[in-house]
Amino acid sequence: MRTDTARTIRLKDYKKPDYTIKKTDLTIQIFENYTQVESTLHMHKNPEVVGFPVLQLNGIDQQIQQIQLDELVLTESDYQYEDELLTVQPGKDEFVFKSITHIKPNENTSLEGLYQSGTMICSQCEAEGFRKITFYLDRPDVMSVFTTRIEADAKQYPILLSNGNPVEQGELAGGRHFATWHDPFPKPSYLFAAVAGDLVRHDDVFVTQSGREVSLRIFAEAHNAHKTDFALDSLKRSMAWDEKRYGREYDLDIFMIVASDFFNMGAMENKGLNIFNSAAVLASPETSSDDRFDRIEAIVAHEYFHNWSGNRVTCRDWFQLTLKEGLTVYRDSQFTADTHNATVKRISDVDMLKAAQFSEDAGPNAHPIQPQEYVEINNFYTATVYEKGAEVIGMIHTILGEALFRQGTDLYFETFDGQAATTDDFIGCMEKVSGHDFTQFKRWYVQAGTPNVAVEESFDANAGQYKLTFTQSCRPTPNQPEKRPFVIPVKMALLSEQGKELPISCDGDFNSDTSVLLLKEATTVVTFSGLNAKPVASLFRDFSAPVTVDMALSDQDQMTLATKDSNAFNRTNALQSVFVEVIRKLNADIDSAIPESVDELIKATLGDGSLVDAVKAQMITLPSFAVLRTMFSPINAQALAFAREKLKRHIAVTFAEQWQQLANSLASAQPYEFNAAEAGRRALHGTAISYWVSSGQVEAINFAEALYRAAENQSDRLNGLQAVLSSDDQERSEKLLTHYYRQWKDDTQMVETWLALNAGQKSFDVAQANALMAHEAFDLTNPNKVRSVLGAFASNFEAFHAGEVGNYQFIAEQIVKLDQVNPQVAARFTKVLESWRVFTEDRGVPMKQALEMIVSTDGLSPDVSELAMNALK
Incomplete structure (x- = not known):
């Protein structure tokens, strides 16, 4: 076990930097075995600082060639380089620091800093990757104007890119060339980007609302170049939407996107030069499903929206990460909702929140959206900071309404343009435009955990009064044993038995314009008057707050909500x-009878012509294991798997005729289109085929295979293939997977899908995982390939948790191995073991033992050790 203790960074210790960097000039010279980086920093001492403190610059794996202060070249006795810090003594208010160092991108498997991605060199600097490029004040509140010159072999790297606008390019001796880029907008180092490669460029143009013409360019390696059209179109629609919805116009003359096959995350919003994981930007109907088109559109929008909510206004320190990420996730969710179907988007977002963030809140690494301390900042790029952060922004919108929220964001962008801001700055703008006091609301930023709201109802027929008692609570989380009451917005309606919305008159803090009731106390009692009969309460419409709700409903009320609620989200939630x-009853007793209400609800949903196909598909699809596992404690993995399977088979068999009819009626031979209606049709088609195959009818699996073989788009292909893979026909499954790989082995994204399809089978085990990782298609240094195998296996509840307990030891061994290659990716996999306490002992004990094996390993990175040790505390 490691004996050294990693340094803990705390928000309370924040202080302004002693020095700032007004101007940064970089020369990056790429050679075969190394890259030379010459950095010239024009520095100023903070005028608030007394005296001349030492200057400490961050730097990792820098081979120093020369250090210089103004005109003085320093000797080794004039500076100190240890513990990833270079220390010098300036002795001046203004000075120029210059360093020449060598780095080795081709050996940098962490994919942070400057690294090799296939045939190109590219960068990733968020959060602290820039220190792997050169010595710098690598912190978000140090903002500088950058000028970057890149030099490289002209044949090997004909494209040279960096942030901002192109300034100069030309030829050099020895077959080399250069390009110089200038970014006029001050930015922190985490937004720096550089790319050199043999790339294919696709162009387009966008004309802003003020009439400026912006050049749009997407670059990809030749094997991916045919898949960029959709991203370009998504970019243009994002730019137009941001102008209309938020009044934000793009500021540079050029906007560029580069697709990289090797990338730790989805994408990065570097100013003017976004670098994307290929899987998050490249699409074609033949190789990309509706889900991927949807994801790509959202990520392109997300990274573009960062130009204002993250770049023009950045975060003061990493404790403010949700300031840019939570706000931008909320903005990209609005974009998708406006562009497609708002209900479908909301259901998808909430499913993801429940699956990923609720479990995070309930685990040993729970943290608020504004953490108060960290060891490794990469570990806080989490669903809590992102998705829960977006929910918090959404609650502000819900409380204020559209007009005031827009005024608040306008004030925020205008006030803090070009600055490094805090969450308090953002909230302050909302308070200023609305007059609303958000003091108590800010507990959402500093308190971890998912609040629970228990609701009790009563009706006094004589008085015509309906009473709701709301009691909120929140479980203890690490370092927070007690929680103070949150401000919880409850978007609501009262319904008649026929589903008609009734007028609301109550004594609570209710806004009739927004239909929002605010809860502020541990217990809130609200009395509704003027009612002729007991109403049905439709609460937390559109999931107006990220909470769990306990409310005992009669069968009749549940049926009303599930079949007649005009709010489609709440209707889906009720079903x-x-x-x-x-599933809960079957989990306790597998022989329990399935109530008739299930059949009634399925029949009512399928026969409701008012519901669009996509919503129908979401309503009748059983909750995923990722969602279910947040609702059971302790979790008996095998019992839960059996319970869900029994319910699915019951629905499949009972409605086999309807599934067959839907499978045939929803089939289409029309050319592929990605839009809400067509994606919804394909979603319902896939759901029907899945249920039909689960009924056990041979003709169903024949239909699924035929669809796979005849498909001319990836959505239909996967609808057929995944249905076959879910069946008990292993021979046919193996045959189709073999066919898939032979046909698509030269397409990177299709191979990643093939790996995930293998690892997603119910029968997948460690032996198959080892075989897959030994396959020619697998690469441990490629995060997408690793996620496709290890991520898909760990997410495969029936194979990973309900299968052999040796799976836990296997994943622990892979984490340790991967930690030596890419600590950031390795750390993400420790989370699959941290929930060991909520499983029954037969699973929990070996999960804990796997974690203990990890932390006993010498030389663990802070990324892995922080999460694994927290999981065992």
Whole structure:
């Protein structure tokens, strides 16, 4: 076990930097075995600082060639380089620091800093990767104007890119060339980007609302170049939407995107030069499903929206990460909702939140959206900071309404343009435009955990009064044993038995314009008057707050909500709640009878012509294991798997005729189009085929295979193939997977899908995982390939948790191995073991032992050790 203790960074210790960097000039010279970086920093001492403190610059794996202060070249006795810090003594208010160092991108498997990605060199600097490029004040509140010159072999790297606008390019001796880029907008080092490669460029143009013409360019390696059209179109639609919805116009003359096959995350919003994981930007109907088109559109929008919510206004320190990420996730969710179907988007977002963030809140690494301390900042790029952060922004919108929220964001962008801001700055703008006091609301930023709201109802027929009692609580989380009451917005309606919305008159803090009731106390009692009969309460419409709700509903009320609620989100939620309760009973007793209400609800949903196909598909799909596992404690993995399977098979068999009819009626031979209606049709088509195959009818699996073989788009292909893979026909499954790989082995994204399809089978085990990792298609240094195998296996509840307990030891061994290659990716996999306490002992004990093996390993990175040790505390 490591004996050294990693340094803990705390928000309370924040202080302004002693020095700032007004101007940064970089010369990056790429050679075969190394890259030379010459950095010239024009520095100023903070005028608030007394005296001349030492200058400490961050730097990792820098081979120093020369250090210089103004005109003085320093000797080794004039500076100190240890513990990833270079220390010098300036002795002046203004000075120029210059360094020449060598780095080795081709050996940098961490994919942070400057690294090799296939045939190109590219960068990733968020959060602290720039220190792997050169010595710098690598912190978000140090903002500088950058000028970057890149030199490289002209044949090997004909394209040379960096942030900002192109300034100069030309030829050099020895077959080399250069390009110089200048970014006029001050930015922190984490937004720096550089790319050199043999890339294919696709162009377009966008004309801003003020009439400026912006050149749009997407670059990809030749094997991916045919898949950039959709991203370009998504970019243009994002730019137009941001102008209309938020009044934000793009500021540079050029906007560029580069697709990289090797990338730790989805994408990065570097100013003017976004670098994307290929899987998050490249699409074609033949190789990309509707889900991928949807994801690409959202990520392109997300990174573009960062130009204002993250770049023009950045975060003061990494404790403010949700300031840019939570706000931008919320903005990209609005974009998708406006562009497609708002209900479908909301259901998808909430499913993801429940699956990823609720479990995070319930685990040993729970943290607020504004953490108060960290050891490794990469570990806080989490669903809490991103998705829960977006929910918090959404609650502000819900409380204020559209007009005031827009005024608040306008004030925020205008006030803090070109600055490094805090969450308090953002909230302050909302308070200023609205007059609303958000003091208590800010507890959402500093308190971890998912609040629970228990609701009790009563009705006084004589008085015509309906009473709701709301009691909120929040479980203890690490370092926070007690929680103070949150401000919880409850978007609501009262319904008649026929589903008609009733007028609301109450004594609570209710806004009739927004239909929002605010809860501020541990217990809130609200009395509704003027009612002729007991209403049905439709609460937390559109998931107006990230909370869990306990409310005992009669069967009749549950049926009203699930079949007649005009709010499609709440209608879906009510039906899903029925599924959960049935699975809960089967989990306790597998011989329990499945209530008739399930059949009634499925029949009512399928026969409702008012519902669009996509919503129908979401309503009748059983809750995923990722969602279910947040609702059970302790989790008996095998019992839960059996319970869900029994319910699915019941629905499949009972409605086999309807599934067959839907499978045939929803089939289409029309050319592929990605839009809400067509994506919804394909979603319902896939759901029907899945249920039909689960009914056990041979003609169903024949239909699925035929669809796979005839498909001319990836959505239909996967609808057929995944249905076959979910069946008990292993021979046919193996045959189709073999066919898939032979046909698509030269396409990177299709190979990643093939790996994930293998690892997603119910029968997948460690032996198959080892075989897959030994396959020619696998590469341990490629995060997408690793996620496709290890990520898909760990997410495969029936194989990973309900299968052999040796799976836990296997994943622990892979984490340790991967930690030597890419600590950031390795750390993400420790989370699959941290929930060991909520499983029954037969699973929990070996999960804990796997974690203990990890932390006993010498030389662990801070990324892995922080999460694994927290999981065992």
